[in-house]
Each structure stands twice: as structure tokens, then as C-alpha cells.
Amino acid sequence: MESHTVQSEQAATVESQNASPNPKHAQVSKEAAEAAVPRDEVLENFRRMIVLGSPYATGTLPLPPSDFVLFYTTEAGETRSLDLAQASVEQLEQLADACAPATFGRGQQDVLDESYRRAGKMDSSQFTTRIVPERTELLDVVRDELLEGEQSKRLIICELYKLNIYGENAFFKAHIDTPRGTNMFGSLVVIFPTQHEGGNLIFRTDGQEFNFDAAAALKTVTEPSIAYATFFSDIEHEVAVVTTGKRVSLTFNLYFGDIEPGISVSPPTATPASYDAFCGAVEAMLNNDDVFPNGITLAFPMRHVYPVKLSDNREYLSHVHKILKGPDAMVHSVFETLGFQPRVYMFYHMRGFGGQVKFFIRRPLVFPPWASQVEVSEELVREWGGIVVRGSGPDEDRPLGWPRSRPDEEVYWVSPPKIALEKQTFLAYGNQACMGYAYRSLYIVVRIGPAGKRMEFKTWV
Ligand SMILES: O=C(O)CCC(=O)C(=O)O
Ligand SMILES: [Fe+2]
Incomplete structure (x- = not known):
């Protein structure tokens, strides 16, 4: 397996993705162009509703x-x-x-x-x-x-x-x-x-x-x-x-006190006012066949960061949906209530060995102590239930070891991805070091099916 440099969960460059400047994406963007106006309006509307309550x-x-x-x-x-x-x-x-x-x-x-x-x-x-x-x-x-x-x-x-x-x-x-x-x-x-x-x-x-x-x-x-x-x-x-x-x-x-396995928790919900407004906006989108007629995968960068246990574990993010705060809880809860499968992911933008690739996964990439590189492949990402995101680069711009086994997924960022937590220096300062736990910038991803079959896509397969 080839190894590559991973740029952590950073995402500043990903913003350009929605603009799809690459002519290779022209055929993909045909329907996108048709739906361009409502799509932008819808996302803008969502953005306005996902506001941080007083933290x-x-x-x-x-x-x-x-x-x-x-x-x-x-x-x-x-x-x-x-x-x-x-x-x-x-x-x-x-x-x-x-x-x-x-x-x-x-x-x-x-x-x-x-x-x-x-x-x-x-x-x-x-x-x-x-x-x-x-x-x-x-x-x-x-x-x-x-x-x-x-x-x-x-x-x-x-x-x-x-x-x-x-x-x-x-x-x-x-x-x-x-x-x-x-x-x-x-x-x-x-x-x-x-x-x-x-x-x-x-x-x-x-x-x-x-x-x-x-x-x-x-x-x-x-x-x-x-x-x-x-x-x-x-x-x-x-x-x-x-x-x-x-x-x-x-x-x-x-x-x-109730997130241990075995204790059932009703999923967090938000204040009725913001919740109802956001729920209404999502329903309006689902009922409008002109908006995302072919379905869509939406990525919501979370407004808060969340504690994770520092280990490479399949259960790495399984607690997060139970501790969501404010607007993050609202997004998750609205989609879940409507019958979708919102999932919490980490996001990586990997560059190296002749290309770049962006993907969502639910477990961390662990850097071996002897290298700044990490071994990961498309196969592995898919095996872990990850989502390989259609990048901003052309098809050939793909790292070695990442043959395209199936089409990458078009993912729309509802708001620009957050700059990696690790890059914000003040955030490196906590009130006391605590081994084993750290905050991570995370994303809620939800797949929405095509018009008439909105519920057809599962986020988690
Ligand atoms: O003393 C205070 O008011 C707060 C101190 C603080 O932020 C901390 O200990 O983390
Ligand atoms: Fe403090």
C-alpha cells in the first residue's frame, strides 16, 4: 500500500469544490446548473438557520x-x-x-x-x-x-x-x-x-x-x-x-451522565423555534422536485468541537451524536426525525504521491510515531464506511494506490469547512493537560435521495 501525507482535517481549500471550476465536471454539473438557483438559495437558507445559540x-x-x-x-x-x-x-x-x-x-x-x-x-x-x-x-x-x-x-x-x-x-x-x-x-x-x-x-x-x-x-x-x-x-x-x-x-x-452504552438517550433536540424553522426548510427542500432532483449529499461542518478518546477505534465517534450541542444537535435531530441517517464524520484532505483525495471517515488516521505519513487507501476508507468526496482536481490528479473503483461522491458543504482545530494556536491551550482526550472538528453528513425517492439513500452502508 502506498503511503501519503495527510493534511489532517484541514479544509480551507475545499471551499472551491462547490464552484467546480474543472471542465471535467461539466457533464455532472448540467442538472446542477438547472437547479443552481434554488440549490444556492436552499443552502443559504440553511446557513442562516443554523445559528449558534448563546454558548x-x-x-x-x-x-x-x-x-x-x-x-x-x-x-x-x-x-x-x-x-x-x-x-x-x-x-x-x-x-x-x-x-x-x-x-x-x-x-x-x-x-x-x-x-x-x-x-x-x-x-x-x-x-x-x-x-x-x-x-x-x-x-x-x-x-x-x-x-x-x-x-x-x-x-x-x-x-x-x-x-x-x-x-x-x-x-x-x-x-x-x-x-x-x-x-x-x-x-x-x-x-x-x-x-x-x-x-x-x-x-x-x-x-x-x-x-x-x-x-x-x-x-x-x-x-x-x-x-x-x-x-x-x-x-x-x-x-x-x-x-x-x-x-x-x-x-x-x-x-x-447518560451516554454509556446500554443507557438509552433520546437524541438531543434544539429549541422549538429554531428547530421548527429548520425542519420546515428541510421539508420544503424535500418537497420541491426542482431542488437537487438527483439527490444530494450534504455536509454540515459542526459549530462546536467534540471530545474524542485518542485511539484508533471503530467506536471512535459513536458517542458524538449523544453529546451534540446547540445548532449541531438541531441539524442532527431534524434529519433523524425526518427519517434520514445523519452521521458524524471526520474529514481528511490528503495530498501526496501525485494527487490529492478528500474523504470522510468515522475513525482517525493514526500517524505512526516514526513518520509524518499514514497508510490509508480508498479500499480501506470504503471498508470503514467512509465517503470519498469528489475533489477539485481532475481525474488523473489522484494519488497512487487510489484507483477510482466507483464514482466519487459529490458533496455539498452547507457552510465552509472549519479550519482545523490543530491550526488555531490558542486552542492548543487547555486549562490542564489531559492524556487521552482531545477535541476534534467534526461534520454531520446526510445523504438525500432523488426527487420522489428522497428517503432512498442511506448515509451509513
Ligand atoms: O477562574 C475562572 O474564572 C476560570 C478559570 C478557567 O477558565 C479555568 O480554570 O479553566
Ligand atoms: Fe477555562
Whole structure:
């Protein structure tokens, strides 16, 4: 078998595919040309409907006085306590002294780099708090404001992770939270009302920024309260510089508790409004014989990234449909409800040995440690249930070992494929290295049959 260089799941060049500039595709594009106007309209319509709901929720919440009491042990084995609703400067100094400098994950390694993260941290084994999100309204916030539709009724496991303390000039630059399991979907941060200024939590999605000034929010409340932020862990966030005082926070990891094999989960659905609109648009497309008269394979780049276990395993992506978030859940759910077979795939664009090939598969290509190349063939891709995508290159522009055994499939990107996660440098930074799990950019692919026989094509064969 020939080996080739794989350009990972990158896809920037794939955009040109829809334009089909190659004259060899002329005969293929004849019907495409006929249906060109409605097709573009349909895809544009879909694009407009697949919007990111708010991937974070923030606010303040009053809690009983005892919930502000923190017990912790020092390195010398001494046990101390303080009331974080009225902590003195000295008490906060002592707490900071009992913390270790916070490291963070760069790739699969934990590093200390104070130009990226300057804060103190304490592991959950070293302190106790009475705050149990399941016993407060915090979990309702996660359910009602972060999750949508059916998802909000699912079993959620909330795991206390760390205590962080930020003194003057401390911060944590832009990062995403490292997945600690294939079922982890979110993070919850609780900020105590200790005297401090700055340390805003800043979220960025889709080029938009949201700035949560927890310190200011806490000053507006009369009862002892905490500030909170809950968000999908793959959303970029940072803690801005603390200008005065000490900011103390707790972090929790949020998992779906029901994705283990054997537990049946109703597929996630989205908010009725966006769901109904998108469902209506898909139905209109199916009922219009002039749109995609010969059927179509649609690829939806997902708006979120998802945790996978780093192994070459046939079950590699089988959990993902159970942890889809927001708009991704909506796309999957609408097609599934209508009787189609949406499937989650990875996408590869491989170049090398005289050509290039693009394909979807449901398991990762594993690079042998001794080479930057990987062995894969068309046969293997098909055996794994993959889809070889019609490329932008001519027929001859095909890598060795990739004879065309059957026609490649024309795939339409509903929106441009995402730039590979691995290429976005800030995303290489997690809040702590975690061996074995990583986020991946993934795609929902669905095959739609020709007019009159829309349900005929199965995505998974
Ligand atoms: O302390 C905070 O507000 C959040 C810190 C954070 O983002 C993290 O620990 O991953
Ligand atoms: Fe974080």
C-alpha cells in the first residue's frame, strides 16, 4: 500500500469544490446548473438557520451563608477555614499561600508559563466547599440557559475540579477547557464575593466578544451571593487581569451522565423555534422536485468541537451524536426525525504521491510515531464506511494506490469547512493537560435521495 501525507482535517481549500471550476465536471454539473438557483438559495437558507445559540450563561445567585465557608489544608497539614463572603485581606493571603502556581495544558503537556496563566490553584482534594451545584439553582441555569430542548432533561454530572485564586496582576489568557472524558460538555465557574476588581471573564465565539464583569455584578447585590458562568467547554474564554484584591473561583466540569452504552438517550433536540424553522426548510427542500432532483449529499461542518478518546477505534465517534450541542444537535435531530441517517464524520484532505483525495471517515488516521505519513487507501476508507468526496482536481490528479473503483461522491458543504482545530494556536491551550482526550472538528453528513425517492439513500452502508 502506498503511503501519503495527510493534511489532517484541514479544509480551507475545499471551499472551491462547490464552484467546480474543472471542465471535467461539466457533464455532472448540467442538472446542477438547472437547479443552481434554488440549490444556492436552499443552502443559504440553511446557513442562516443554523445559528449558534448563546454558548454561555452568566449571573449572580444568593446562597445561604454557610455555603461561603471554605475549609482547606496547607502543605504543612494544617486545616484552615475562611468565610469567602467576608474574608479579610490576611485570610485571602493565607489561602493564596496554600495554593500552587496554576499550570495549564499545552498540547498533551502540563506547563507553567506565567505569561499565559498567572494564578494560584488548589486541587479539590485539598479543600471542601458546601456548594453543590445540584442542590442550588446553578444546575437549573445549566439546564435552562445552556442546554436546549430535550437535552435539558438529561442526567448531568457536575464534578468539582479546582479552586483558583487570582491576585493583583493575575490572569488566564484565552483557552478552551480540556475535555476530561468523551461525555464532558461544559464548565461551570463560581466566583466568590471577595474584594477585587477586574478579572472579567471574556468569551469569544464567531468573532463576537462577551465580557462578564463578575466583580461589578457582585457589587450590585444586597444578599451574600456568588457570581457564576457556565459555558460549553470548547468556547474560547479568558480571565482578564485582576487589578486589585483577590478573585477566588471554583471550577466544575459538566458531563452528560447518560451516554454509556446500554443507557438509552433520546437524541438531543434544539429549541422549538429554531428547530421548527429548520425542519420546515428541510421539508420544503424535500418537497420541491426542482431542488437537487438527483439527490444530494450534504455536509454540515459542526459549530462546536467534540471530545474524542485518542485511539484508533471503530467506536471512535459513536458517542458524538449523544453529546451534540446547540445548532449541531438541531441539524442532527431534524434529519433523524425526518427519517434520514445523519452521521458524524471526520474529514481528511490528503495530498501526496501525485494527487490529492478528500474523504470522510468515522475513525482517525493514526500517524505512526516514526513518520509524518499514514497508510490509508480508498479500499480501506470504503471498508470503514467512509465517503470519498469528489475533489477539485481532475481525474488523473489522484494519488497512487487510489484507483477510482466507483464514482466519487459529490458533496455539498452547507457552510465552509472549519479550519482545523490543530491550526488555531490558542486552542492548543487547555486549562490542564489531559492524556487521552482531545477535541476534534467534526461534520454531520446526510445523504438525500432523488426527487420522489428522497428517503432512498442511506448515509451509513
Ligand atoms: O477562574 C475562572 O474564572 C476560570 C478559570 C478557567 O477558565 C479555568 O480554570 O479553566
Ligand atoms: Fe477555562
